[in-house]
Amino acid sequence: MTGAERTSVSRRKLFGMAGAGAALVGTGAAAGIGANRLLGGDSPAQAAQSVVEFHGEHQAGIVTPVQENLHFVALDVTTKDREKLVKLLRTWTDAARRMTAGQEVGTGGAVGGAPAAPPSDTGEALDLAASSLTLTIGFGPSLFDDRFGLASKRPAALIDLPLFPQDKLDPARGGGDVCIQACADDPQVAVHAIRNLVRLGFGVTAVRWSQLGFGRSSSTSRSQSTPRNLFGFKDGTRNVKAEETDVLRDQVWATAEDGQPWMAGGSYLVARRIRMHIETWDRESLKGQEGIVGRTKGAGAPLGQTAEFDTPDFQVGGAGGEKLIPDDSHVRLASHENLNGARILRRGYNFVDGSDGVGHLEAGLFFLAFNRDTRKQFVPMQQALSSKDAMMEYLQHTGSAHFAVPPGVREGGFWGEGLFS
Amino acid sequence: MTGAERTSVSRRKLFGMAGAGAALVGTGAAAGIGANRLLGGDSPAQAAQSVVEFHGEHQAGIVTPVQENLHFVALDVTTKDREKLVKLLRTWTDAARRMTAGQEVGTGGAVGGAPAAPPSDTGEALDLAASSLTLTIGFGPSLFDDRFGLASKRPAALIDLPLFPQDKLDPARGGGDVCIQACADDPQVAVHAIRNLVRLGFGVTAVRWSQLGFGRSSSTSRSQSTPRNLFGFKDGTRNVKAEETDVLRDQVWATAEDGQPWMAGGSYLVARRIRMHIETWDRESLKGQEGIVGRTKGAGAPLGQTAEFDTPDFQVGGAGGEKLIPDDSHVRLASHENLNGARILRRGYNFVDGSDGVGHLEAGLFFLAFNRDTRKQFVPMQQALSSKDAMMEYLQHTGSAHFAVPPGVREGGFWGEGLFS
Ligand code: HEM
Ligand code: HEM
Numbered sequence: 001m002t003g004a005e006r007t008s009v010s011r012r013k014l015f016g017m018a019g020a021g022a023a024l025v026g027t028g029a030a031a032g033i034g035a036n037r038l039l040g041g042d043s044p045a046q047a048a049q050s051v052v053e054f055h056g057e058h059q060a061g062i063v064t065p066v067q068e069n070l071h072f073v074a075l076d077v078t079t080k081d082r083e084k085l086v087k088l089l090r091t092w093t094d095a096a097r098r099m100t101a102g103q104e105v106g107t108g109g110a111v112g113g114a115p116a117a118p119p120s121d122t123g124e125a126l127d128l129a130a131s132s133l134t135l136t137i138g139f140g141p142s143l144f145d146d147r148f149g150l151a152s153k154r155p156a157a158l159i160d161l162p163l164f165p166q167d168k169l170d171p172a173r174g175g176g177d178v179c180i181q182a183c184a185d186d187p188q189v190a191v192h193a194i195r196n197l198v199r200l201g202f203g204v205t206a207v208r209w210s211q212l213g214f215g216r217s218s219s220t221s222r223s224q225s226t227p228r229n230l231f232g233f234k235d236g237t238r239n240v241k242a243e244e245t246d247v248l249r250d251q252v253w254a255t256a257e258d259g260q261p262w263m264a265g266g267s268y269l270v271a272r273r274i275r276m277h278i279e280t281w282d283r284e285s286l287k288g289q290e291g292i293v294g295r296t297k298g299a300g301a302p303l304g305q306t307a308e309f310d311t312p313d314f315q316v317g318g319a320g321g322e323k324l325i326p327d328d329s330h331v332r333l334a335s336h337e338n339l340n341g342a343r344i345l346r347r348g349y350n351f352v353d354g355s356d357g358v359g360h361l362e363a364g365l366f367f368l369a370f371n372r373d374t375r376k377q378f379v380p381m382q383q384a385l386s387s388k389d390a391m392m393e394y395l396q397h398t399g400s401a402h403f404a405v406p407p408g409v410r411e412g413g414f415w416g417e418g419l420f421s
Numbered sequence: 422m423t424g425a426e427r428t429s430v431s432r433r434k435l436f437g438m439a440g441a442g443a444a445l446v447g448t449g450a451a452a453g454i455g456a457n458r459l460l461g462g463d464s465p466a467q468a469a470q471s472v473v474e475f476h477g478e479h480q481a482g483i484v485t486p487v488q489e490n491l492h493f494v495a496l497d498v499t500t501k502d503r504e505k506l507v508k509l510l511r512t513w514t515d516a517a518r519r520m521t522a523g524q525e526v527g528t529g530g531a532v533g534g535a536p537a538a539p540p541s542d543t544g545e546a547l548d549l550a551a552s553s554l555t556l557t558i559g560f561g562p563s564l565f566d567d568r569f570g571l572a573s574k575r576p577a578a579l580i581d582l583p584l585f586p587q588d589k590l591d592p593a594r595g596g597g598d599v600c601i602q603a604c605a606d607d608p609q610v611a612v613h614a615i616r617n618l619v620r621l622g623f624g625v626t627a628v629r630w631s632q633l634g635f636g637r638s639s640s641t642s643r644s645q646s647t648p649r650n651l652f653g654f655k656d657g658t659r660n661v662k663a664e665e666t667d668v669l670r671d672q673v674w675a676t677a678e679d680g681q682p683w684m685a686g687g688s689y690l691v692a693r694r695i696r697m698h699i700e701t702w703d704r705e706s707l708k709g710q711e712g713i714v715g716r717t718k719g720a721g722a723p724l725g726q727t728a729e730f731d732t733p734d735f736q737v738g739g740a741g742g743e744k745l746i747p748d749d750s751h752v753r754l755a756s757h758e759n760l761n762g763a764r765i766l767r768r769g770y771n772f773v774d775g776s777d778g779v780g781h782l783e784a785g786l787f788f789l790a791f792n793r794d795t796r797k798q799f800v801p802m803q804q805a806l807s808s809k810d811a812m813m814e815y816l817q818h819t820g821s822a823h824f825a826v827p828p829g830v831r832e833g834g835f836w837g838e839g840l841f842s
Contacts, residue, residue, distance in 0.1 A: 069608075069635075071773065073782075110653055111719035115708040122703055123653020123718055124636070124771075127646065172778065187490075187608070188636035188649075191773050195651075195782060199703055206780030212633075212773055214490075215545070215609035225548065228609075230616075232531055232544020282543055282620055287536040297544055298532035350545075352492065352612050352633055353774065357593065359627030361494075361616060 050185070051130045054100045056408040057265050058253065061134035062345065062370050063242040065221040067183040070213035070349040071190040072271065072366065073198065074140070074176025074401055075205040082148045086420050088204045092137070092180075092197055093414040102130030105196045122199065125192035133184040135193055137415045138269045138403025143177040153419055155260040157268055157373045158404045164386040164397070173273050173399030176208045181269075181368070187214070209399070211273060213349020213366045220347060226300060226308065230276055230350050230363050231394075233293050234300030237308055238331070240345040251343045254372050262418030265407030268374045270344075272367040272382075273351075273399030279360055281394045292390045294329030302331070314338075328390040334381055342377045344369040364398075374402060471606070472551045475521045477829040478686050479674065482555035483766065483791050484663040486642040488604040491634035491770040491787065492611040493692065494619065495561070495597025495822055496626040503569045507841050509625045513558070513601075513618055514835040523551030526617045543620065546613035554605040556614055558836045559690050559824025564598040574840055576681040578689055578794045579825045585807040585818070594694050594820030597629045602690075602789070608635070630820070632694060634770025634787045641768060647721060647729065651697055651771050651784050652815075654714050655721030658729055659752070661766040672764045675793050683839030686828030689795045691765075693788040694772075694820030700781055702815045713811045715750030723752070735759075749811040755802055763798040765790040785819075795823060 052060050077085055095105045104110050106120030113119055144154035163169075180197055182190040191212075198207055217229045218236035222243050229235040240247050256264040281289070290296055294303055294312070302312035304324040314332055316324050325332050336343045348367040356362045371377035386392060406416050473481050498506055516526045525531050527541030534540055565575035584590070601618055603611040612633075619628055638650045639657035643664050650656040661668050677685040702710070707718060715733070716723055723733035725745040735753055737745050746753050757764045769788040777783045792798035807813060827837050 073776075076780075078780075111707060111717075113707060115711075116706050118704050119653070119707050119710075119718070121653075122651075122699070124649045124651055126649060126653065126719075186636075188771065191635070191651075191771070191784075195699065195773075195784070198782060199700070202700070207776045207782055210773070210776045210782055212775075214612070215607075228545045228547060230543075230545055230612075232540070232542075232547065278543070278616065279620070279623070283539050285537050286532060286534065286540050289540075290536075296532075297540070298547075350609065350612070352616075352631070354633075355494075355628045355631045359497075359499075361619060361628055361631055363612075363616070 050132050051101055052132050052134050054097050054135075054409065055411055058267075058408045059134075059136045059405060060100070060408070061136035061181055061183055062252070062267060062347070062405070063220055063248065064132075064134050064183070065224050065242070066216040066218055066227075066236075066347055067132050067134070068185045068214065068216055069183065069187040069190050070216075070366065071182045071187070071194045071210065072213070072368070073180050073182075073194050073210040074208045074271075075178045075180070075198070075201065076208045077143065077147070077177045077204065078206050079204050080147050082420075084204050085148060088201055089416050089420070090414045091200050093409060095197060095200055096135040096193075096415070099125075099193045099196065100130065100133045100135055102133075105200070122192065122196055125189050128186055128189050128192075131184040131186040131189040133182065133189050133193055135197070136181040136183075136405060138179040138181070138405040139416065139419065140176045140178065140401065140403050142175060150419065153260060153262060155254070155258070155263050155268075155404055157254070157258065157375055158402065159375055159379075161270070161374075161400055161402050162379065164382050166386055166392055167397050167400070169400050170398050173209050173211075174401050176401055176403075178205065179269070179271070179401065179403045187212070211351065211366050211399075213351045215350040217348040217350050217365055218346045220345060229348075229365055230278055231281055231289070231293070233289075233295065233297055234308065235348075236346060237295070237300050238312075238335070240343055247343060248345075251372055251377065252345050252370055258373065263404060263406065267345075267370040267372065267405045268378075269403045269405050270367075270369050270371070270374060270378045271399070271401045271403070272397055274365045274367050275362065275396040275398050276364040277394045277396070278363050284394075291326050292329060292394075294325040294331035303329075326390070328388055330385070330389050330391045333384045333389050339381055339384065342380060344371045344377050344381065370405065471553050472522055473553050473555050475518050475556075475830065476832055479688075479829045480555075480557045480826060481521070481829070482557035482602055482604055483673070483688060483768070483826070484641055484669065485553075485555050485604070486645050486663070487637040487639055487648075487657075487768055488553050488555070488611075489606045489635065489637055490604065490608040490611050491637075492603045492608070492615045492631065493634070493787070493789070494601050494603075494615050494631040495629045495692075496599045496601070496619070496622065497629045498564065498568070498598045498625065499627050500625050501568050503841075505625050506569060509622055510837050510841070511835045512621050514830060516618060516621055517556040517614075517836070520546075520614045520617065521551065521554045521556060523554075526621070543613065543617055545616075546610050549607055549610050549613075552605040552607040552610040554603065554610050554614055556618070557602040557604075557826060559600040559602070559826040560837065560840065561597045561599065561822065561824050563596060571840065574681060574683060576675070576679070576684050576689075576825055578675070578679065578796055579823065580796055580800075582691070582795070582821055582823050583800065585803050587807055587813055588818050588821070590821050591819050594630050594632075595822050597822055597824075599626065600690070600692070600822065600824045608633070632772065632787050632820075634772045636771045638769040638771050638786055639767045641766060650769075650786055651699055652702055652710070652714070654710075654716065654718055655729065656769075657767060658716070658721050659733075659756070661764055668764060669766075672793055672798065673766050673791055679794065684825060684827065688766075688791040688793065688826045689799075690824045690826050691788075691790050691792070691795060691799045692820070692822040692824070693818055695786045695788050696783065696817040696819050697785040698815045698817070699784050705815075712747050713750060713815075715746045715752035724750075747811070749809050751806070751810050751812045754805045754810050760802055760805065763801060765792045765798050765802065791826065
């Protein structure tokens with residue numbers, strides 16, 4: 001981060017402080033409001049804490065402790081001009097650098113440009129802190145067709161996902177040449193980032209689909225408490241965590257030897273929009289729900305154990321001899337013990353997208369997972385789940401997409417530099 | 422609040438504290454996470470601060486300082502049995518009492534009931550603080566048809582809203598016999614509340630439409646900073662504020678003399694889902710945008726003044742003699758100076774509902790406003806705006822609904838008690 005950038009962060013924090021200060025002298029009810037901003041805005045030291053470093057070996061937004069809010073967008077590239085696309089990637093990277101540091105897009109900002117010109121930033125995050133914003137880019141299989149001469153650079157792991165049993169996919173919620181995942185502790189900050197990137201892409205890319213999420217339905221660090229999904233269960237307990245560097249090396253980060261040197265330090269992202277039939281789930285007994293998941297609902301302990309982080313014992317049987325963690329339970333089928341060691345890093349979010357037109361809420365899990373080789377990890381896992389998981393009765397996969405997530409960006413570099421050079 | 426309730430609040434806070442503590446020892450990036458929960462969970466005293474009192478002369482969620490997140494649902498009553506509906510209103514009120522106090526729905530809670538029975542609470546808010554949750558009910562015009570014998574109790578102010586110029590209403594996003602507005606500083610808490618109320622209504626009500634919102638697009642208290650809407654402008658500067666008790670009495674709270682004694686202390690809620698064409702807006706110059714709104718984008722000052730809370734001068738002219746706040750600007754047309762003194766209390770939220778299928782984000786403002794007599798306040802205001810406001814070029818009203826919001830509930834009472842007795 002340059003000195004100039006740091007100054008700008010503080011400027012935004014100062015705006016934030018005014019607001020937070022006002023909230024503090026307010027009523028009890030007001031005191032909870034904008035707490036994230038407060039943490040981000042209290043002092044320069046604390047402000048810096050809410051900035052996640054953009055540069056690095058890997059992109060941020062993968063092992064970064066999961067933020068509270070998501071805005072995810074999949075885009076189609078509407079030009080056939082490779083140079084325009086590369087130029088956009090450079091522009092996007094500069095914008096991402098600035099926004100993740102808590103600054104406006106472009107130097108004029110939201111109000112500092114010429115009055116006769118459209119502002120370079122749209123302004124709705126003007127008073128908000130960086131809020132741990134991360135921006136993560138991915139490239140879909142369709143980008144590697146004949147438009148941009150990238151066919152030979154398509155990683156073998158970037159397969160067209162197979163159709164799984166019971167898939168009911170809506171093409172309007174799947175695919176995409178490019179994706180951008182924005183995660184932040186303030187939804188307005190995530191939405192602002194995606195909106196401004198979409199805007200910069202005008203004439204080169206168009207929105208294909210987009211998804212908002214909340215209540216991070218996973219944890220990716222031992223420093224985080226485990227959140228709950230809309231089935232009311234803790235989600236992320238046995239996720240791959242940032243601290244497990246060996247597992248990350250084996251199961252999350254691609255290497256040059258995997259086939260495509262430009263992907264070294266990158267990963268593969270699977271996105272699945274999964275509708276959850278919460279009304280039916282809610283009529284299932286507590287015991288039934290716990291048997292389907294394979295864990296207790298309160299503590300989140302594996303059945304047969306008492307504490308959340310106890311290691312599941314998949315062999316232990318009950319009085320009648322039947323296994324305590326049932327054969328068709330979700331955690332048994334998804335566990336590495338059942339899948340030749342295959343694991344994934346989950347990073348999903350809960351969603352409610354209005355109602356379904358027949359009297360119910362349209363609720364579910366926007367499943368996001370990173371793995372080193374989707375063919376060997378996500379695919380066999382989802383095959384097992386979609387054919388045997390008792391939970392499938394309550395689920396419907398309605399959207400699907402797959403992206404190659406390139407490695408992190410060096411200072412002065414740009415998103416996908418290795419792919420395009 | 423009873424002693425038993427207080428204990429339960431603390432129990433939930435204790436769950437929250439464990440999580441928050443864990444986050445605190447985490448990395449810098451993790452420290453911003455769950456900050457609202459932290460504020461709510463730090464100590465019993467602070468925990469109490471995140472609880473908004475449910476009982477009172479007026480329902481909470483009107484003048485309550487606007488919380489960060491919204492889940493709004495409109496329901497159809499599917500039974501013709503008046504007693505069932507009244508029973509549900511009692512059940513809902515008990516549930517609302519408990520949830521706004523940070524407790525689970527029903528005494529068994531999410532995991533404390535019989536294992537062979539479905540849990541009474543769905544569980545996803547188990548570890549979360551009350552987060553300033555408010556739940557506010559309203560009754561739509563259609564409830565006063567011949568099904569429940571309520572025709573003579575329909576307030577004259579609860580009109581079927583007229584079709585305004587340029588309305589492009591989607592019937593699937595409008596109307597409803599009953600609405601419930603959930604506002605909280607954690608989206609999962611708002612969603613949990615609506616989901617559990619919907620669940621309790623099974624067989625009596627069904628979801629007609631529902632809307633999520635974020636980034637409170639208004640402020641209702643002088644203790645709050647003014648947030649920004651998706652046009653990047655501060656929104657709520659000249660809103661009616663909780664501190665203006667005289668204005669509230671004149672313009673927000675209905676009285677017995679207004680015609681229906683059961684509405685004394687209540688209000689009328691207008692909901693409008695307004696799509697904002699952000700792509701076109703973003704191509705407008707800064708000066709153009711400011712002229713359309715009638716305020717500056719940075720400080721939010723009225724044109725011709727310098728600070729946000731300066732009083733607009735609608736007469737002051739520029740060098741060329743033209744008015745600084747243009748005739749077709751939003752704030753001029755919406756101001757009480759232009760509307761025979763009529764004002765409204767705005768309480769809207771920003772939304773992004775995925776994408777529109779033709780390359781754009783589906784973004785906008787979910788406009789919520791409370792007034793004492795919609796015929797004399799919202800209707801003339803929206804007539805003026807829909808026919809003359811320069812901003813209309815960038816807006817599309819896609820959903821519309823109107824509700825009579827009954828007064829607050831006394832201890833032991835229930836939502837709509839006055840209407841049904
Ligand atoms: C809406 C759909 C889903 C729900 C509600 C759900 C819920 C859960 C829950 C409650 C757990 C236990 C806690 C934990 O260890 O995180 C879990 C574990 C897990 N889930 Fe899911 N899940 C869903 C979909 C999926 C999908 C599509 C996959 C991958 C194809 C998956 C992979 C896993 C894995 C790998 C684990 C850890 C298993 C272990 O090692 O114990 N889940 N899930
Ligand atoms: C997406 C649509 C809308 C946007 C983006 C918008 C934006 C704004 C902005 C930026 C302000 C100035 C700051 C303030 O005093 O709050 C404002 C003021 C106001 N708006 Fe809107 N507004 C919208 C729709 C409406 C509608 C539908 C109504 C009512 C029919 C309305 C009524 C008002 C009122 C009463 C004021 C205060 C005017 C004054 O006294 O100065 N707005 N709005």
